[in-house]
Amino acid sequence: MSELFLRTLREDPADAEVPSHKLLIRAGYVRPIGPGLYSWLPLGLRVLRKIEGIVREEMNAIGGQEILFPALLPRAPYEATNRWTEYGDNLFRLQDRRGNDYLLGPTHEELFTLTVKGEYSSYKDFPLRLYQIQTKYRDEARPRAGILRGREFVMKDSYSFDVDDEGLKNAYHAHREAYQRIFGRLDIKYVIVSAVSGAMGGSASEEFLAESPIGEDTFVRCLESGYAANVEAVITAVPEALPIDGQPEPVVHETPDTATIAALVDWANQALPGATTAADTLKNVLLKVREPGGEWELLAIGIPGDREIDDKRLGAALEPAEYALLDDADFAENPFLVRGYIGPKALQANGVRYLVDPRVVDGTAWITGADEQGKHVVGLVAGRDFVADGTIEAADVRDGDPSPDGAGLLTSARGIEIGHIFQLGRKYTDAFAADVLGENGKPVRLTMGSYGVGVSRLVAVIAEQNHDEIGLRWPASVSPFDAHVVIANKDAAARTGAIELAGELDRLGVEILLDDRTASPGVKFKDAELLGVPWIVVVGRGWSDGVVELRNRFTGETREIAVDGAAAEIAAALTG
Amino acid sequence: MSELFLRTLREDPADAEVPSHKLLIRAGYVRPIGPGLYSWLPLGLRVLRKIEGIVREEMNAIGGQEILFPALLPRAPYEATNRWTEYGDNLFRLQDRRGNDYLLGPTHEELFTLTVKGEYSSYKDFPLRLYQIQTKYRDEARPRAGILRGREFVMKDSYSFDVDDEGLKNAYHAHREAYQRIFGRLDIKYVIVSAVSGAMGGSASEEFLAESPIGEDTFVRCLESGYAANVEAVITAVPEALPIDGQPEPVVHETPDTATIAALVDWANQALPGATTAADTLKNVLLKVREPGGEWELLAIGIPGDREIDDKRLGAALEPAEYALLDDADFAENPFLVRGYIGPKALQANGVRYLVDPRVVDGTAWITGADEQGKHVVGLVAGRDFVADGTIEAADVRDGDPSPDGAGLLTSARGIEIGHIFQLGRKYTDAFAADVLGENGKPVRLTMGSYGVGVSRLVAVIAEQNHDEIGLRWPASVSPFDAHVVIANKDAAARTGAIELAGELDRLGVEILLDDRTASPGVKFKDAELLGVPWIVVVGRGWSDGVVELRNRFTGETREIAVDGAAAEIAAALTG
Numbered sequence A, B: 001m002s003e004l005f006l007r008t009l010r011e012d013p014a015d016a017e018v019p020s021h022k023l024l025i026r027a028g029y030v031r032p033i034g035p036g037l038y039s040w041l042p043l044g045l046r047v048l049r050k051i052e053g054i055v056r057e058e059m060n061a062i063g064g065q066e067i068l069f070p071a072l073l074p075r076a077p078y079e080a081t082n083r084w085t086e087y088g089d090n091l092f093r094l095q096d097r098r099g100n101d102y103l104l105g106p107t108h109e110e111l112f113t114l115t116v117k118g119e120y121s122s123y124k125d126f127p128l129r130l131y132q133i134q135t136k137y138r139d140e141a142r143p144r145a146g147i148l149r150g151r152e153f154v155m156k157d158s159y160s161f162d163v164d165d166e167g168l169k170n171a172y173h174a175h176r177e178a179y180q181r182i183f184g185r186l187d188i189k190y191v192i193v194s195a196v197s198g199a200m201g202g203s204a205s206e207e208f209l210a211e212s213p214i215g216e217d218t219f220v221r222c223l224e225s226g227y228a229a230n231v232e233a234v235i236t237a238v239p240e241a242l243p244i245d246g247q248p249e250p251v252v253h254e255t256p257d258t259a260t261i262a263a264l265v266d267w268a269n270q271a272l273p274g275a276t277t278a279a280d281t282l283k284n285v286l287l288k289v290r291e292p293g294g295e296w297e298l299l300a301i302g303i304p305g306d307r308e309i310d311d312k313r314l315g316a317a318l319e320p321a322e323y324a325l326l327d328d329a330d331f332a333e334n335p336f337l338v339r340g341y342i343g344p345k346a347l348q349a350n351g352v353r354y355l356v357d358p359r360v361v362d363g364t365a366w367i368t369g370a371d372e373q374g375k376h377v378v379g380l381v382a383g384r385d386f387v388a389d390g391t392i393e394a395a396d397v398r399d400g401d402p403s404p405d406g407a408g409l410l411t412s413a414r415g416i417e418i419g420h421i422f423q424l425g426r427k428y429t430d431a432f433a434a435d436v437l438g439e440n441g442k443p444v445r446l447t448m449g450s451y452g453v454g455v456s457r458l459v460a461v462i463a464e465q466n467h468d469e470i471g472l473r474w475p476a477s478v479s480p481f482d483a484h485v486v487i488a489n490k491d492a493a494a495r496t497g498a499i500e501l502a503g504e505l506d507r508l509g510v511e512i513l514l515d516d517r518t519a520s521p522g523v524k525f526k527d528a529e530l531l532g533v534p535w536i537v538v539v540g541r542g543w544s545d546g547v548v549e550l551r552n553r554f555t556g557e558t559r560e561i562a563v564d565g566a567a568a569e570i571a572a573a574l575t576g
Helices: A019-026 A042-061 A076-080 A109-119 A165-185 A261-271 A311-318 A328-333 A344-349 A427-431 A455-465 A492-507 A521-531 A541-545 A566-575 B019-026 B042-061 B076-080 B109-119 B165-185 B261-271 B311-318 B328-333 B344-349 B427-431 B455-465 B492-507 B521-531 B541-545 B566-575
Strands: A030-034 A037-040 A072-074 A093-095 A101-104 A128-137 A152-162 A190-194 A205-211 A217-222 A228-230 A251-254 A282-290 A297-304 A322-325 A353-356 A365-369 A375-381 A410-425 A435-437 A443-445 A447-453 A483-487 A512-515 A535-539 A547-552 A558-562 B030-034 B037-040 B072-074 B093-095 B101-104 B128-137 B152-162 B190-194 B205-211 B217-222 B228-230 B251-254 B282-290 B296-304 B322-325 B353-356 B365-369 B375-381 B410-425 B435-437 B443-445 B447-453 B483-487 B512-515 B535-539 B547-552 B558-562
Touching (some): A030 B109, A037 B072, A042 A128, A109 A152, A109 B030, A165 A190, A165 A205, A190 A217, A190 A410, A261 A375, A483 A492, A483 A521, A541 A547, A547 A566, B076 B109, B109 B128, B109 B152, B109 B427, B165 B190, B190 B217, B190 B410, B483 B492, B483 B521
Parallel strands (some): A483 A512, A483 A535, B483 B535
Antiparallel strands (some): A128 A152, A190 A205, A217 A228, A435 A443, A547 A558, B093 B101, B217 B228, B282 B322
């Protein structure tokens, strides 16, 4: 440490919000260069490389072959898949000296597809699993939390290519298991959540989320069953249909000034027998929706009045279509839409597409708009008085909602996305007509999966899950060193002995950080705690009595070890 | 190889000019993605990583500490050193979503200086040697020869920081020796040439050039002494001064129509006694020169008439000033300049700065312009009839010129720059006022060196120096595999035996590429020769007689090895 390029800081950096960011800067692992741009100092780079090594081993173990693409990429392939445009402001674009357009790659689906198409031509060449560990770029609107969400970052992205769906499934499961092994070796607490495939047209997609209160992703899970899903991907637990026979006919009521659900519920509780809650009302929300390349069309969504539309769930459900709220001109053009009093009747009479929340099952009776100013209808029964065009997962998800597997209740939590596995299917192979000759002599369109791990982000995630108020605490698999030997005794013999001990440990294959500085023991201990190497060997006062101390940075436990044979005993303690 | 992501090509790619480019593409090591942009396929990436590993080991061995900066960098630091502008079209520039300027780093002097300034504050922290192995960007005007001159490439750049010149010299020599070890381990044939420091104000700079007929850099060397220098850096061998006493007085002659050296020599051979050559004439070339931030000023350069001005040498000699030829307006403004007949007399009478070639030593007599249309002066003696303001290294260098060390003659050769070491001095530390507290309590400005190795380029350089007409031939230190086992016998027992042998070799630590494809032996041998693994093990017809064949890809030698104990014998042959 007398030579290591390292200065620890006593104070938290002014603009750091989250613990990992504060500690990684204070402990001299990374330094900010610009918004979302960080340099890796020696200790940080060691952690990053160890994580890369683990990722590489597990990718190789499932037959992944490592290749490496440029980060600077021409526009054309991304134009072909429309990602040049779709990525919007998130893409760093630039021009070369001839004025040709380039981008800094966010992910490389296009290039992998084109390369495989270029090299291979027969079904015999598959399955194929390729990956790279590479620097990627995204012009984040709000780079935050240090290396947790940077604009330049290291990612492992892999891509599988198969001639049939069975092959894609195998590749997907192989990656799923590889990711479980990777995150297991990194001692990360994580959940696997169902994710929405969105526009990509894939049939399955899951995210690996590290559990963390500072996570940007909200997910829900059922502690009883282990079910977990992204908010976008939660499937509503559907109640059983009710018998329609014997239900009273619907009655239209005068309900002046009840354009809000709250006012309607108040009215109902005064005017009708029994207690009414917002969940008894059916709120009809009007949107306009446009498929890619299509025209705007009206869409009505009916959800129980106690729920709100969740923008993320709505967006995911409608993707790839875009949507917008109606403006005054839209209402003027469609006079059958009576704001505050819209009901299924007018919608269906006027051919408006009508999707309802999955809870609106046949036989449920609702208080809803009667399509006239100041009027609602009571006892409108789904499946008898109206039939929706389908259901939509757009209502918000709440703690206490039943799990779709019926095993218990959902609770929400926050996580940080650390991995994503995705059955892409043929989106990209269609874009580039990536066919090979099939076993029957006819062309087969390849099917594809993409799989990502946020490698540099993992440094922050591990720091976020492993720290206390005094510093970092690295799991042994990624710690920059295996043990930190602190010389805390000014005696020359102790110093020489410590250096010898460090040398012996090194020869035993233990990576040692040796604090041979002239600083005080107090300063050295503080730094050792901040840096977070999991084992600290103190060569201190006990030296004259023939003992050194071994401290565990996680448990705080200490034990004395005889100087004679100390190296072997310490090495054994570390691996035990 | 039945699973390796590899397709070899029988034909040279259409646009490949140099052998390394053709072979690296044909052998499936790299693929073009765009001009100057390449992807690394599995075999190429293995070679690249092995070179990186050797570079890393040797940098660590001289106390280098590895860190890693972003490639995407903010404009401000490069603005401070003017490199944002100086780099011209070679710099990739871009803006982020907020319209802020960024660049893709070509080298990182600014960031290293700022980082060291930010972390360290005392002379006690030095010497310091930092490096990174990183992806760099240069928007080359003519990307060429594949990965030899790409626009995205991997470079090892290191920077030394010291408080005194002695420290800088030590760092420089440590790097020089580390580079010798690196290139030695890579089996590269190279020369170290003196290089011009140019604008950087450093006191010493050398380039490592790999000898290659396709190199873009011309250098000269003296085979007798080992002297070698960049053309820009060649020092002219200065002849001894001649006695002035007794030399005849200069005589002005009418020399009509002798505005060219050839015409003047013709005239002299008719009009004067003895033989005259162009080397007896003194040609005065007029330029205008402007120091950074200064005004244009006239500069005259006198060189023997048998030489031409070399633009590269002139530019290097004048740097950081820029220069231009005179136009008609300049001649009109300076009527004392008589085109074709300019002599030292008018130059010096009119206060024009006058620099001469180092061969124009005192006592040499010249035929030169007499500053009047159609007149020259004969016998104008340097040191008597004119005294220049100094000398300049601007004349061209030719094969057969004497070496400056007097040991022999210079010959020119071509090379590829693979390394550059540079005593930068205080250019960058001045720009950022990078001071630390000195031993005497006063601030000391740091002094700096920068040192680069073109890591990805080395893959091509090694291929360029190690190939024959049928393929690549990798030195063992960088070969993607240690040995290539070819199954050239369809017998099931031979196949099983080959797979077992490969497994045994693998357990002995020998990295094996196993050709287990169903292709014909001929196809497999061709591929093995093309891929260039230095040792090829053929499990062929001899299998039934209990022998396999070991081929050396460099020498072509083959020997038979008994199947019993083959693995150990092959492993021994490889390391022997």
